[in-house]
Amino acid sequence: MRYPRDLAFALLAAAVLPGPGCAPAPERRPQQYSVEQFMNTRRIGGSSFSAGEKTILFFSNETGVFNGYTVPVEGGPAKQVTRSATDAVFTYSFFPNDGRILYGSDRGGNEIEHLYVLEENGKTTELTPGQKARAEFHQWSRDGSSFFVGWNRRDPRYMDVYEVDAATLKPRLAYRNTQGLDFAAVSPDKRYFALIRSITTSNFDMYLYDRQAGKLTHLSPHKGDVIFQPQMFSLDSRTLYYLTDEGREFAYLKRMDLATGKSEPDEQAEWDIMYASLSHQGRYKVVGINRDARTEIRIVETATGKRLELPSLPNAEISSVRISKSEKLMAFYVNGSRSPANLYVYDFGAGQYRKLTESMNPEIAPEDLVEAQVVRYKSFDGLEVPAVYYEPLPAAGEKVPALVWVHGGPGGQSRVGYSPLIQYLVNHGYAILAVNNRGSSGYGKTFYKMDDRKHGEGDLEDCVAARKFLAATGRVDPEKIGIIGGSYGGYMVLAALAFQPDAFAVGVDIFGVSNWVRTLQSIPSWWTSFREALYVEMGHPARDEAYLRKISPLFHADRIRKPLLVLQGANDPRVLKAESDEIVEAVKKNGVPVEYVVFSDEGHGFVKKENEISGYRAIREFLDRHLKGSS
Numbered sequence: 001m002r003y004p005r006d007l008a009f010a011l012l013a014a015a016v017l018p019g020p021g022c023a024p025a026p027e028r029r030p031q032q033y034s035v036e037q038f039m040n041t042r043r044i045g046g047s048s049f050s051a052g053e054k055t056i057l058f059f060s061n062e063t064g065v066f067n068g069y070t071v072p073v074e075g076g077p078a079k080q081v082t083r084s085a086t087d088a089v090f091t092y093s094f095f096p097n098d099g100r101i102l103y104g105s106d107r108g109g110n111e112i113e114h115l116y117v118l119e120e121n122g123k124t125t126e127l128t129p130g131q132k133a134r135a136e137f138h139q140w141s142r143d144g145s146s147f148f149v150g151w152n153r154r155d156p157r158y159m160d161v162y163e164v165d166a167a168t169l170k171p172r173l174a175y176r177n178t179q180g181l182d183f184a185a186v187s188p189d190k191r192y193f194a195l196i197r198s199i200t201t202s203n204f205d206m207y208l209y210d211r212q213a214g215k216l217t218h219l220s221p222h223k224g225d226v227i228f229q230p231q232m233f234s235l236d237s238r239t240l241y242y243l244t245d246e247g248r249e250f251a252y253l254k255r256m257d258l259a260t261g262k263s264e265p266d267e268q269a270e271w272d273i274m275y276a277s278l279s280h281q282g283r284y285k286v287v288g289i290n291r292d293a294r295t296e297i298r299i300v301e302t303a304t305g306k307r308l309e310l311p312s313l314p315n316a317e318i319s320s321v322r323i324s325k326s327e328k329l330m331a332f333y334v335n336g337s338r339s340p341a342n343l344y345v346y347d348f349g350a351g352q353y354r355k356l357t358e359s360m361n362p363e364i365a366p367e368d369l370v371e372a373q374v375v376r377y378k379s380f381d382g383l384e385v386p387a388v389y390y391e392p393l394p395a396a397g398e399k400v401p402a403l404v405w406v407h408g409g410p411g412g413q414s415r416v417g418y419s420p421l422i423q424y425l426v427n428h429g430y431a432i433l434a435v436n437n438r439g440s441s442g443y444g445k446t447f448y449k450m451d452d453r454k455h456g457e458g459d460l461e462d463c464v465a466a467r468k469f470l471a472a473t474g475r476v477d478p479e480k481i482g483i484i485g486g487s488y489g490g491y492m493v494l495a496a497l498a499f500q501p502d503a504f505a506v507g508v509d510i511f512g513v514s515n516w517v518r519t520l521q522s523i524p525s526w527w528t529s530f531r532e533a534l535y536v537e538m539g540h541p542a543r544d545e546a547y548l549r550k551i552s553p554l555f556h557a558d559r560i561r562k563p564l565l566v567l568q569g570a571n572d573p574r575v576l577k578a579e580s581d582e583i584v585e586a587v588k589k590n591g592v593p594v595e596y597v598v599f600s601d602e603g604h605g606f607v608k609k610e611n612e613i614s615g616y617r618a619i620r621e622f623l624d625r626h627l628k629g630s631s
Contacts, residue, residue, distance in 0.1 A: 030368035030393045032427055035617045038420045039609055040361040041340050047331040048093035049073075049324040056331050056356065057081075057101060058343055059091045064609040066090060068103055068118070071356045073329065073345050078357065082118060088607045092137045095166060096144030096325065104137060109603020110571045111524065115149060117169060127169060132156065134526050142188040142235075142280070148174065150183055157528040159183070161193060175209055180529035184230035187237035192258070194230030194240055198533035201411055202449050204228050206242060208258065219256065220244075225445070227251060231276045241266060243273055249444035253287065267298070272442055278302070279323040286321050290442045293374055293388055293415045295319040297332075311346060311353045315371070337390075338369040340418040368393075369423050372416045377469035379438075380461045383450075386443060387466065388414050388434040390426045391475055399477040401627045402431035404466045404504070406485030406492040410455065410537060411448065413441045421616050428620060429628065431476050433469060437462035437492075452537050456495040456551040463492060464503045479505065482627050484619075486510035487575060487604065494553035494583060497560045506563045506626045508619055511575045511604060514554040514583035517541050524573045554579075557586035563593040563626040567615050569602030595622055 043066075048057040055070045060078070062069075068082040068091035081101060082089045091103040101118040112134045115127040128135035133153035138161070140147045145166055150159035154176075161175035161183055174193075175183075181195040184206070193209040195216075206228040208217045219240070220228040229243040231253070238258055243251045253267040253276050267273060267287050274288045274295075282302055289296040297318050299308040310318055316336040323330045330346040340359040346352070360366070373389045392400050403425065407414045414434035422432055436443065437459040439451030451459045463483060471478040483504040485493045490512015497507045513519045520541040523531050535541075539548045549555050564587055568580040577598065584596045597618050599611045606612050 030427060031365065033364055033368070035424055035613050035620065037361055037363050038424045039613045039616070041364070041420055042359040044341060044343060044357060044359055045320070046091055047320065047322045047343060048091070049322070049329065049331065050094045050099065051097055053324050053326060053329055056343065056345065057091050057094050059089065061607070061609055066607060068101060071343065075354055075356060086601070093140065096140060097166070102137060102147070108571045108601040109569050109605070109607065111573050111603055125169060127164065127171065128153070138183050139186060141186065141190055148183070148186055152526050156525040159526060174211065181207060182529050185232050187233040188235055189237040191237060192233065194233070196229060198530050200225060200533045200536040202227065202445055206230050208240070222246065225449070232278055235278070235282045241276060243276070245445050249446060279327050280325045281327055283327050284323055286323070288319070293386065293413065293436070293442060297321055335417050337372040337416060337418060338366040368427065370426050374416065375469070377465065379465040381458070383438060383462070385438070385462050385465065386436040387469070388416055390422055390432040391473065392426050392429050392431060400429050400431050400475055401480035401482070401623070402433065402470045402476040404463050404481065404483045405432050405434040406437070406463060406483065406489035407434065407440065408487035408489050410439055410451065410488050411441050412488065421619070424616060425620060425623070430623065431470060431473070433466050435463055435466050453539065455538065456499060460492060460495050460500060463496060464500055467503065480627055482506035482508065482623065484508040485512065487512065491553070495551070497562055497564060498553040498556040501559050501561055504562060506623065508565045508622065510567045511569060511572055511580065513575055514552060514579045516548040516552045517545055519575060519579065520548065522576055554583055554586060557583060558590060560587045561590055561592055563622070565595045565619065565622040567597045567618070569604060569606065570598055570600045571603045574604045593626060
């Protein structure tokens with residue numbers, strides 16, 4: 001974990017790609033499915049127990065637009081509780097002491113989220129009005145009498161912290177944020193806020209705000225690049241738990257005595273610890289570990305230090321754990337390469353679990369899908385690059401086209417888990433290698449920092465080197481390898497076509513940056529706290545304009561001569577539509593086949609099912625024409 005805003009997702013444990021001499025898998029031609037069938041698989045997330053712990057709240061795109069649902073803990077049909085037909089609704093939680101529901105929604109993907117309360121009588125109350133003001137839910141107070149939100153209505157640059165009374169729903173300013181700090185946690189007694197300052201993308205400081213004294217204290221003076229990310233307070237509010245990579249390659253959990261300022265290690269792993277939390281009464285500590293592109297969950301009984309044995313679920317893994325207030329039940333998600341996330345509940349007393357949802361479209365047979373494999377290959381300079389490989393099921397020795405898949409970021413990670421787009425393309429004969437080029441999260445801070453001020457250089461060479469791996473499998477046609485990616489990955493697609501014009505046969509750019517000068521100038525106001533950190537990694541749009549123009553594909557578009565598909569959301573606040581408009585027009589001047597798909601009601605990432613169907617179909621049709629069908 002490198003960014004305070006990063007979220008952990010449910011992912012599947014992967015096998016290592018068989019080496020030379022291993023027996024090949026038995027040949028089997030799978031049934032092929034339409035994009036509509038793949039998208040009839042539901043995307044679900046979130047979990048919150050009701051006050052009586054009889055139902056669990058979650059969100060789902062079952063209707064084509066994300067809405068809130070509840071499902072009985074004992075099992076049974078889910079009930080839809082919000083009914084938006086246009087804008088996605090993401091539910092956060094039940095109120096701790098009654099049946100009201102807290103949720104958030106923006107307009108057409110513009111990321112100006114507002115918070116709402118769904119009353120028990122079905123009435124909706126907006127908590128954070130203001131056309132340009134953005135809000136975000138932080139957490140509930142331990143006693144359930146109030147909750148904390150971030151809101152930039154005072155100054156669009158800064159997310160102040162407000163405490164909202166659960167009974168009256170009246171917000172009260174609790175911390176006036178004038179320094180661009182990010183909220184991390186509130187103590188159980190509500191006296192302290194733990195806050196983060198992003199200095200660079202690999203260097204964070206942490207602060208403690210004492211509401212009683214009105215005092216802000218710097219808790220992490222240090223030298224060099226070190227991350228400090230507060231996670232939670234002890235139940236007595238005397239200890240702060242935080243993640244750091246101080247003195248190590250990977251992030252680990254420490255605890256600080258707030259009275260003395262002394263810290264000591266609490267939990268360590270061979271990989272990054274991504275997050276940690278305590279259950280309501282402190283009986284259990286939950287730790288999430290990023291183990292080689294998959295999530296590993298540890299649940300420890302705090303009194304004894306004993307690690308609980310989690311349910312054994314073949315070819316899948318557990319993530320997104322939430323323990324109920326009584327600590328008798330645990331909600332969690334299970335995800336696999338061939339199966340989307342499903343919600344489960346576990347009864348600690350009985351030692352039994354129950355599946356509550358069925359996300360997979362029953363028309364799709366799991367045996368027609370493929371398991372992801374974690375692999376590694378050597379780059380141009382000998383660096384070992386991690387990747388996740390998806391190979392179509394064997395079909396009479398056919399050589400297949402392939403795609404190098406590049407994740408977003410900068411600093412993201414390709415991880416193992418269910419992706420309907422990846423499985424759709426693999427099901428139709430495309431091998432996919434999702435690379436974790438230098439600069440990716442999850443492989444230590446040295447690897448993470450290797451692309452700073454070198455974007456479009458070594459990280460791009462890592463993507464080009466992926467072609468050798470694909471060719472060496474013996475299954476891939478080396479003349480039919482393309483590149484695909486979204487956001488920063490979309491930039492890498494454009495950079496590959498412009499700076500390595502002979503490396504790939506086609507490119508699919510999904511809302512990617514074409515002009516870094518403009519993108520860094522147009523960072524949304526609510527990212528003020530992160531802006532300077534991004535400038536350190538990428539370059540300052542005023543001071544480093546020459547460098548940024550050098551690495552921006554738009555200014556080198558005359559070199560692009562391979563077919564290009566671009567997808568863009570019109571309301572994207574991070575990568576403006578102008579980025580895609582201009583690269584499309586520039587490449588068209590080269591006489592190169594260019595296709596452009598714009599969704600008027602989407603932002604940075606597509607959340608409406610009909611748009612996903614249209615976009616994914618366009619991708620496959622483009623690839624069938626220009627990659628699979630090329631000679």
